Amino acid sequence: MNDERLLEVQELFIQKLNGLFPYKNGGKHKDFSRLDELNLSTEDRKHITMSANAIFKARRIAPIRSLTLIGPLFSPDELKLFKEAYDYQIDKAKVIRNERAKTIHAYRKTIGRSPKPFSGGIDKESLITTADGEEVKIIKQLESGNYIVEFDNEKRLLGRDDMKLAKAKYVDLV
Structure with a gap:
């Protein structure tokens, strides 16, 4: 999987979710009545509704827990594709986080210090x-x-x- 493919799969995932959970009467709230087919516990249902709202906002693929809970609403091939894309998405996010951490660490080492090298340009006996x-x-x-x-x-x-x-x-x- 590559970045372009990930974007395509994310768009496909969002379109699928829009089909599963359309807006009620053209309003602001999603219709989660399709969750009744899955016989989910109250906790799982609450998790899905919160997760789905966050997914629509971030336009990313759902976490594994959410994917497995709503998995029966997708075909097995789609579910497999979404799980692969989610793994790639997580790996990519981890790499970005590590790069940011390195940059922040390098910056923090320079806080309060002059950018000059250790010698400071001042000679002995000056x-x-x-x-x-x-x-x-x-x-x-x-x-x-x-x-x-x-x-x-x-x-x-x-x-x-x-x-x-x-x-x-x-x-x-x-």
Whole structure:
């Protein structure tokens, strides 16, 4: 099955459902009287009516539970075709979901970070001005993107995002 075939089968499925459940007197509500032929429980009948309304709105093939419940209304060949199309539809949706998840994951890794590579383009021994206006000398950049700097002959941590100096005792931990 391919995408074009899936669209054809989805259209066929919607047309079949429209034939089975037409609108009552040209109104907004569907006529589900054909469900009486299937002797469904109240729960199953409720499921079918809700599912059918969602199907018409999304223009997709019904989930397997719905297909098996209304299966006797279709010919065996049609039912088999609809089940194959549903499986393809689910696989396709799974691939799309995974691609979106990868994109979102890649985006989340960059939130709050500059798009520059780790080095940040600042060389060792260069001077930089902090948010408080002090001029400090870069000793090295950490993997987090923060800097260890020299300020008044002592090593201090400089936050990459806020460019503020940390107290001296934090540098010993790094």
